[in-house]
Amino acid sequence: MSVLTVEGLQTHFFTRAGVVPAVDGVDFALDRGEIMGLVGESGSGKSVTGFSILGLVDPPGKVSGGRILFKGEDLVQATEARMQELRGARIAMIFQDTMMTLNPVLRIDTQMTEAILAHEKVSRREAWTRARDGLAKVGIPSPEQRLRAYPHQLSGGMRQRVAIAIAFLNNPDLLIADEPTTALDVTIQAQIVHVAQTLCRERGTALIWITHDLAVVAGLADRIAVMYAGRIVEAGPTDDIIDEPRHPYTVGLLGSVPSANRRGQRLSQIPGMTPNMLALPRGCAFQDRCPRSAPSCGEAQPDSVALGLRAVRCFSPHGSEVAP
Amino acid sequence: MTPMIEVRNISKRFVKRLDLAGKIAARLGVDIHEEVVHAVDDVSLAIQPGEVVGLVGESGCGKSTLGRMIAGILSPTEGSVLLDGQKISDLSGTDRRAASLAIQMIFQDPFASLNPRMRVEQIVGEAPLVHGLTDRAGLSDYVDDILTKVGLDPSLKRRYPHQFSGGQRQRIGIARALAVKPRFLVCDEAIAALDVSIQAQVLNLFMDLREEFNLTYLFVSHDLSVVEHIADRIVIMYLGRVVEAAPTEALFADPQHPYTRALLAEVPRLDQRKRDFTPIVGEIPSPLSPPSGCHFHPRCPHVMKECSRTAPPLTKRREDWVVSCHFYEKN
Numbered sequence: 001m002s003v004l005t006v007e008g009l010q011t012h013f014f015t016r017a018g019v020v021p022a023v024d025g026v027d028f029a030l031d032r033g034e035i036m037g038l039v040g041e042s043g044s045g046k047s048v049t050g051f052s053i054l055g056l057v058d059p060p061g062k063v064s065g066g067r068i069l070f071k072g073e074d075l076v077q078a079t080e081a082r083m084q085e086l087r088g089a090r091i092a093m094i095f096q097d098t099m100m101t102l103n104p105v106l107r108i109d110t111q112m113t114e115a116i117l118a119h120e121k122v123s124r125r126e127a128w129t130r131a132r133d134g135l136a137k138v139g140i141p142s143p144e145q146r147l148r149a150y151p152h153q154l155s156g157g158m159r160q161r162v163a164i165a166i167a168f169l170n171n172p173d174l175l176i177a178d179e180p181t182t183a184l185d186v187t188i189q190a191q192i193v194h195v196a197q198t199l200c201r202e203r204g205t206a207l208i209w210i211t212h213d214l215a216v217v218a219g220l221a222d223r224i225a226v227m228y229a230g231r232i233v234e235a236g237p238t239d240d241i242i243d244e245p246r247h248p249y250t251v252g253l254l255g256s257v258p259s260a261n262r263r264g265q266r267l268s269q270i271p272g273m274t275p276n277m278l279a280l281p282r283g284c285a286f287q288d289r290c291p292r293s294a295p296s297c298g299e300a301q302p303d304s305v306a307l308g309l310r311a312v313r314c315f316s317p318h319g320s321e322v323a324p
Numbered sequence: 325m326t327p328m329i330e331v332r333n334i335s336k337r338f339v340k341r342l343d344l345a346g347k348i349a350a351r352l353g354v355d356i357h358e359e360v361v362h363a364v365d366d367v368s369l370a371i372q373p374g375e376v377v378g379l380v381g382e383s384g385c386g387k388s389t390l391g392r393m394i395a396g397i398l399s400p401t402e403g404s405v406l407l408d409g410q411k412i413s414d415l416s417g418t419d420r421r422a423a424s425l426a427i428q429m430i431f432q433d434p435f436a437s438l439n440p441r442m443r444v445e446q447i448v449g450e451a452p453l454v455h456g457l458t459d460r461a462g463l464s465d466y467v468d469d470i471l472t473k474v475g476l477d478p479s480l481k482r483r484y485p486h487q488f489s490g491g492q493r494q495r496i497g498i499a500r501a502l503a504v505k506p507r508f509l510v511c512d513e514a515i516a517a518l519d520v521s522i523q524a525q526v527l528n529l530f531m532d533l534r535e536e537f538n539l540t541y542l543f544v545s546h547d548l549s550v551v552e553h554i555a556d557r558i559v560i561m562y563l564g565r566v567v568e569a570a571p572t573e574a575l576f577a578d579p580q581h582p583y584t585r586a587l588l589a590e591v592p593r594l595d596q597r598k599r600d601f602t603p604i605v606g607e608i609p610s611p612l613s614p615p616s617g618c619h620f621h622p623r624c625p626h627v628m629k630e631c632s633r634t635a636p637p638l639t640k641r642r643e644d645w646v647v648s649c650h651f652y653e654k655n
Contacts, residue, residue: 041520041521185382185383185546186382186546186548186587186590186591187382187586187590188382188607189592190592191603191605193592194603212519213592214520214594215549215591215593215594216592218595218596219592219593242594252521253521254594255524256523258524258527258549258550258552258553258554259553259593259594259595266528267524267527267528267553268524269521269524269525269528270524270525273522274519274521
């Protein structure tokens with residue numbers, strides 16, 4: 001059974017200027033130990049999808065449709081008390097900005113033992129030991145000393161390790177990582193990716209890695225889902241998506257990434273900008289920037305169509321000329 | 325050939341002076357000292373006309389400080405910057421002004437680098453007007469022309485920066501730099517804050533402008549894949565020092581310095597799937613107390629005895645390729 005099944009998730013923000021459909025019909029499923037890369041540009045709804053799963057969407061935002069089945073239980077219907085039981089225990093999340101996620105006035109040990117004691121009846125002593133082992137597990141040298149430190153005394157990479165250690169304290173079934181390495185240097189990014197990957201593999205934790213950087217998830221994820229304007233436009237196994245993208249947006253995104261074999265040449269850019277979510281066009285949201293758009297694209301929203309192992313939301317995906 | 329831009333043995337130290345209480349305490353024998361950060365430590369670099377040089381390193385390695393010294397925003401503690409073979413600090417009057425106009429800078433954050441209370445036409449038009457590149461009558465056409473060149477609609481020039489998206493703002497920043505007809509641009513992480521699809525647009529713009537205006541660039545970035553794409557030559561910095569400099573293709577094909585190798589191996593790439601690798605250990609040390617000898621030795625897989633004792637000199641591997649590593653010299 002899959003750990004997480006999201007069906008037709010809609011999270012809308014009811015602002016004074018109008019309704020923003022930040023997430024508008026997202027479907028995916030995640031098995032135990034599976035790593036999914038959720039890729040998109042700013043405003044595509046990838047972070048809101050993560051927040052919706054944890055029930056962290058604040059007003060004026062609201063999950064207004066769909067189901068989020070976590071081991072068979074619908075989280076959309078769950079009470080706040082039930083969500084508190086799950087959050088930090090069965091489902092954990094790490095964020096981009098660790099200076100914001102760690103409490104600046106509490107020592108690391110206080111924050112870590114708190115995360116254990118909130119969900120389990122164990123002694124403080126035992127919680128402390130588990131916290132120390134957790135820090136050692138994510139590769140923090142001399143964890144006893146680090147436990148007594150405050151967040152500002154650690155570097156950005158160290159703080160992200162602490163955040164991962166906290167996320168794994170209760171052996172969650174699902175970890176949502178929202179751009180955890182965006183603010184870090186490449187060597188540190190490689191370390192963090194390595195730690196997260198190893199821990200997920202060891203413990204069978206399913207992982208959703210939210211990022212704008214296709215290159216990071218190419219080396220990490222089993223599957224990739226590409227989001228655009230609140231919808232998953234293409235999803236499938238990593239190799240298929242990277243080697244043979246079908247949706248014109250995925251093709252454009254991959255073409256925008258500088259790579260060795262096109263040195264010095266112009267990059268194939270996607271024209272225009274991400275659409276205004278308050279005034280989305282009728283039909284496909286990508287039509288104005290799409291090189292393959294036809295008049296019919298403006299009439300109706302393309303449904304998600306299965307092409308082999310992947311799903312594509314497009315009326316004329318790449319490769320459709322040769323498809324049976 | 326005289327290089328367009330040359331920096332000779334340039335250093336920048338930031339000193340945190342002791343306050344009065346600190347001074348008194350120090351007099352009384354308390355063990356506190358002024359804190360000195362060696363942001364840039366004896367760096368030399370030459371950039372030929374028309375060349376695009378990529379300056380790469382992790383945060384805190386001094387790449388931005390070096391870029392700012394070249395752009396004239398910071399003054400070096402030691403060493404000098406030369407434009408066309410002449411020390412900029414020796415120039416005066418009109419020559420000095422011409423030199424500072426010839427070198428312009430584009431900043432990382434298009435939200436912080438534009439004055440929010442100025443309209444686009446003022447932001448772009450102010451400097452050329454002051455420096456007499458255009459007069460009041462011709463200003464409007466002058467601004468229109470530059471905005472068109474960077475791909476902005478001139479009819480938007482009465483707007484304020486907050487009315488634009490990140491990519492458009494970066495174009496305004498580029499227009500502002502181009503408005504004084506520079507020959508050399510320092511781009512400090514100029515596309516790091518932009519979305520992937522917008523990054524490609526701005527990167528393409530940089531390449532078009534290079535051809536159109538015959539520009540020379542110093543491209544400061546932490547992103548090796550971007551630098552690899554645009555630069556002819558790459559300079560790698562670590563904790564204030566240059567560790568390796570070579571033409572782009574040669575460097576990517578056969579990196580010599582252990583740090584360069586680590587960096588290249590750890591850049592995420594589309595063609596590398598499901599890797600199982602052990603990343604390089606440790607983090608960049610504090611520049612307040614850099615390690616002795618070679619700054620990289622605590623993280624280096626090939627560390628030897630002398631690495632912690634003496635700093636390795638820059639050795640020429642080829643005419644256009646320098647490496648600073650004891651291990652490399654031995655082999």
